[in-house]
Amino acid sequence: MKYTEGPEIRDTKAPEGPIEERWEKRKFGAKLVNPANKRKLNVIVVGTGLAGGSAAATLGELGYNVKSFCYQDSPRRAHSIAAQGGINAAKNYRGDGDSIYRLFYDTVKGGDFRARESNVYRLAQVSVNIIDQAVAQGVPFAREYGGLLDTRSFGGAQVSRTFYARGQTGQQLLLGAYQALERQVAAGTVEMHTRHEMLDLIVSDGRARGVIVRDMVTGEIERHLADAVVLATGGYGNVFFLSTNAKGCNTTAIWRAHERGAYFANPCYTQIHPTCIPVSGEYQSKLTLMSESLRNDGRVWVPLRKNDERAPGDIPEDERDYYLERIYPSFGNLVPRDIASRAAKNVCDEGRGVGPGGLGVYLDFRDAINRLGRDAVEKKYGNLFEMYERITGENPYDVPMRIYPAVHYTMGGLWVDYDLQSTIPGLFVIGEANFSDHGANRLGASALMQGLADGYFVLPTTIGDYLANGPYGDVDEEAVAEAEIKVRNKIDRLLSVNGTRTPDSFHRELGKLMWDYCGMERTEESLRKALERIPELREEFWQNVKVSGTAEELNQVLEKAGRVADFFDLAELMCLDALVRTESCGGHFRAESQDADGEALRDDENFAHVSAWEHSTDGPVLHKEALEYEYVKMTQRSYK
Amino acid sequence: MNLTLRVWRQSGPSDKGRMVTYKVEDVSPDMSFLEMLDVLNEKLILEGDDPIAFDHDCREGICGMCGMVINGVAHGEQRATTTCQLHMRHFEDGAEITIEPWRAAPFPVVKDLVVDRSAFDRIIQAGGFVSVPAGSAPDAHSVPVRKEDADSAFDAATCIGCGACVAACPNGSASLFTAAKITHLSLLPQGQPERLSRAKAMVDQMDAEGFGGCTNTGECTAVCPKGIPLDTIAQMNSDYLKANAK
Numbered sequence A: 001m002k003y004t005e006g007p008e009i010r011d012t013k014a015p016e017g018p019i020e021e022r023w024e025k026r027k028f029g030a031k032l033v034n035p036a037n038k039r040k041l042n043v044i045v046v047g048t049g050l051a052g053g054s055a056a057a058t059l060g061e062l063g064y065n066v067k068s069f070c071y072q073d074s075p076r077r078a079h080s081i082a083a084q085g086g087i088n089a090a091k092n093y094r095g096d097g098d099s100i101y102r103l104f105y106d107t108v109k110g111g112d113f114r115a116r117e118s119n120v121y122r123l124a125q126v127s128v129n130i131i132d133q134a135v136a137q138g139v140p141f142a143r144e145y146g147g148l149l150d151t152r153s154f155g156g157a158q159v160s161r162t163f164y165a166r167g168q169t170g171q172q173l174l175l176g177a178y179q180a181l182e183r184q185v186a187a188g189t190v191e192m193h194t195r196h197e198m199l200d201l202i203v204s205d206g207r208a209r210g211v212i213v214r215d216m217v218t219g220e221i222e223r224h225l226a227d228a229v230v231l232a233t234g235g236y237g238n239v240f241f242l243s244t245n246a247k248g249c250n251t252t253a254i255w256r257a258h259e260r261g262a263y264f265a266n267p268c269y270t271q272i273h274p275t276c277i278p279v280s281g282e283y284q285s286k287l288t289l290m291s292e293s294l295r296n297d298g299r300v301w302v303p304l305r306k307n308d309e310r311a312p313g314d315i316p317e318d319e320r321d322y323y324l325e326r327i328y329p330s331f332g333n334l335v336p337r338d339i340a341s342r343a344a345k346n347v348c349d350e351g352r353g354v355g356p357g358g359l360g361v362y363l364d365f366r367d368a369i370n371r372l373g374r375d376a377v378e379k380k381y382g383n384l385f386e387m388y389e390r391i392t393g394e395n396p397y398d399v400p401m402r403i404y405p406a407v408h409y410t411m412g413g414l415w416v417d418y419d420l421q422s423t424i425p426g427l428f429v430i431g432e433a434n435f436s437d438h439g440a441n442r443l444g445a446s447a448l449m450q451g452l453a454d455g456y457f458v459l460p461t462t463i464g465d466y467l468a469n470g471p472y473g474d475v476d477e478e479a480v481a482e483a484e485i486k487v488r489n490k491i492d493r494l495l496s497v498n499g500t501r502t503p504d505s506f507h508r509e510l511g512k513l514m515w516d517y518c519g520m521e522r523t524e525e526s527l528r529k530a531l532e533r534i535p536e537l538r539e540e541f542w543q544n545v546k547v548s549g550t551a552e553e554l555n556q557v558l559e560k561a562g563r564v565a566d567f568f569d570l571a572e573l574m575c576l577d578a579l580v581r582t583e584s585c586g587g588h589f590r591a592e593s594q595d596a597d598g599e600a601l602r603d604d605e606n607f608a609h610v611s612a613w614e615h616s617t618d619g620p621v622l623h624k625e626a627l628e629y630e631y632v633k634m635t636q637r638s639y640k
Numbered sequence B: 001m002n003l004t005l006r007v008w009r010q011s012g013p014s015d016k017g018r019m020v021t022y023k024v025e026d027v028s029p030d031m032s033f034l035e036m037l038d039v040l041n042e043k044l045i046l047e048g049d050d051p052i053a054f055d056h057d058c059r060e061g062i063c064g065m066c067g068m069v070i071n072g073v074a075h076g077e078q079r080a081t082t083t084c085q086l087h088m089r090h091f092e093d094g095a096e097i098t099i100e101p102w103r104a105a106p107f108p109v110v111k112d113l114v115v116d117r118s119a120f121d122r123i124i125q126a127g128g129f130v131s132v133p134a135g136s137a138p139d140a141h142s143v144p145v146r147k148e149d150a151d152s153a154f155d156a157a158t159c160i161g162c163g164a165c166v167a168a169c170p171n172g173s174a175s176l177f178t179a180a181k182i183t184h185l186s187l188l189p190q191g192q193p194e195r196l197s198r199a200k201a202m203v204d205q206m207d208a209e210g211f212g213g214c215t216n217t218g219e220c221t222a223v224c225p226k227g228i229p230l231d232t233i234a235q236m237n238s239d240y241l242k243a244n245a246k
Ligand SMILES: Cc1cc2nc3c(=O)[nH]c(=O)nc-3n(C[C@H](O)[C@H](O)[C@H](O)COP(=O)(O)OP(=O)(O)OC[C@H]3O[C@@H](n4cnc5c(N)ncnc54)[C@H](O)[C@@H]3O)c2cc1C
Pocket: A046, A047, A048, A049, A050, A051, A052, A069, A070, A071, A072, A075, A078, A079, A080, A081, A082, A083, A084, A085, A086, A087, A169, A170, A196, A197, A198, A199, A232, A233, A234, A235, A244, A245, A246, A249, A250, A252, A253, A289, A408, A409, A430, A431, A432, A433, A444, A445, A446, A447, A448, A449, A451
């Protein structure tokens, strides 16, 4: 695939000066909107997860006129609901040496020096307010007997800064945001549109001014206009078909915005989560994550010998390889996700994997049960153990769990500046849909933090600065009509192919290809192969897909087909981005770039930048944004 | 395994609907119930038939989107399990399985097994929240909560809003859902100022939506995938009475 290089991105709008003062400075500098004017300003928020739900609620409460959209039947069901482990905050309630600076430091380092310092510092600052906000809403976080909040440590961190609500932190946080949102619906500041899918962005006079959506029940194509548009549509991990994401997660909203001019940053950064239940068969529709908190007490091992067929209980201690504890003595089982995932892949590649197909490693609670007692383990992890048993039919109290890495989170997304504004004025992107805060690797419990930081605290301030210059006047009718026609044409085209393969069968094939060639390990050769194969498969899709039913009804096959079509285009860009980045960092492991110990080898000289891709009919244009590290010295990450 | 499915098909709200029989073969016991339906749907699409519409998203038992009545029981016979977490190993080879949508007047059928549960959102809109604006919250440690209260509040808060309780109730009551929400907030200090007005508004909205009254048959808790206990309803009723006495 051909690409060209465009001018560098120089201005990210982050204020200068000491890092602790930048956000205060930006807040003070942001223009204020007169309360009487807020009612006249319309904002569209697409997505009702932690990011979109909290943003829509807060904007409504501030007095803006908000329209909110999601594809589920209720905003409360957004994918954020599934987050299990917890949310970080630099509260230092434990007095174990945590601080805003330390959370900032850990996050920049954990992101393998591919995140922006200014953004991450702000995230750490705001993290403190998130917990206060959630508690005030009635989010039932875990508590100590003294009535204060409990915390735990979580993958990659040596301090106990993770707040949690059993294994259902995302659910409880989302319900908090959802309830705040419904309060605004009742107050008349937010108009909620459920079962509506955004299919295009309306850009008029160079500004984002609205969206084209499909009512998923009637099939009606609707236009909604506003002074600004916020995308909070989540991640695109489902490009791999099998992932821990909810089935409906997709790239459509951000991809269409990309086609309209929003740069797409670091598409190749995919987080692979180390503790998922392994694949069991061809029919499988998704992978289930086992919370990483399990690694606090569970020990990861494989047999020392290859192809050891013995039951785990029959393998004596000295024939087990607790490989994480062996290779990374100071972090042991708690090494960050990218490291744990690749280590699992390596032992399986050596032929020491367990379970069907040898694609699994043990996560063993035997020692924890002996040390803490079964009751204590059950109290801590009971619901996770139950979930495991439900899916696999095996009881993890008796036999160790089997786990394997799976696609989990996408660090890439639409490029945004410090204000969370994309390269299209008036288009803001928050939560997993943007690229901003995690770098090449996301540490545990930091996505929830980012989603809520963006939605409750950052966006409501920065969007005000943009809206202060509004209302933005009439929208160009031609721009609206053009977007609407484009959407209709795509739907018609999908329905008219009438071929012999289902959308899912294409999606599965694309996903397998991405996993094999652009998954946990990438090489120049594999990526070139993918770039050859994806266009062929896409061609076949458009020649041979079969979409049953009509456009004027609830049509789940049509919905899927549309999403798969966008995944093809995204997949291609992901592979190109991975190919161009000839270094290893975080979730992006290029086999050509590793040190003598097989650890990822970064190339800071050539790649300390964000790759922001511009869409163009002549092929993608690469813009680089240089990353500077003034506070955290760039060092090779080591967890040994 | 091979199965015979009897599935409720209804093309839209105005269609009368009917049961249709399908055979599915080579079902693996490791499949989830929804994956088994996926396999059938793939076949239906290729044969040019309309696949069976059903709601789902997380497939992890947490979003509350999936839900169907399986052999007469909401979410199927396995206790404390959502449909997406129900696996085929719990069925016998050769079994006949009946699949229907939630049936309740306030949950109109949209298509096949998909129903409209937006009435639940309106119950929340009536008062299922703490009125706290963003950015003004006090430090989280300024209000301690007894661990026992926090744990009970959590137990109630785990409701996923699936609607199985309504589908199972002979009166079509939404009491368990509403009570779970009310109980969650009424057990926490944050929820106290609006406690009674909240209970009143939510119960009144529930009635206005056309959900039936609760006669304590307990069918709801029996099917609830999150094991929301019946005593939340007692809690709700007591708050409601107090609110009306005021
Ligand atoms: C199993 C699991 C466990 C996790 N555990 C943790 C954890 O413990 N800690 C942590 O920090 N992170 C965790 N994560 C990651 C975290 O949950 C997500 O990154 C985060 O919730 C994303 O939030 P979001 O608001 O950006 O998007 P989402 O919650 O994905 O919301 C997306 C929204 O956009 C809507 N939408 C999407 N496309 C369209 C469209 N075209 N039109 C209309 N609407 C659309 C959807 O309806 C939805 O409302 C976990 C993730 C998974 C999968």
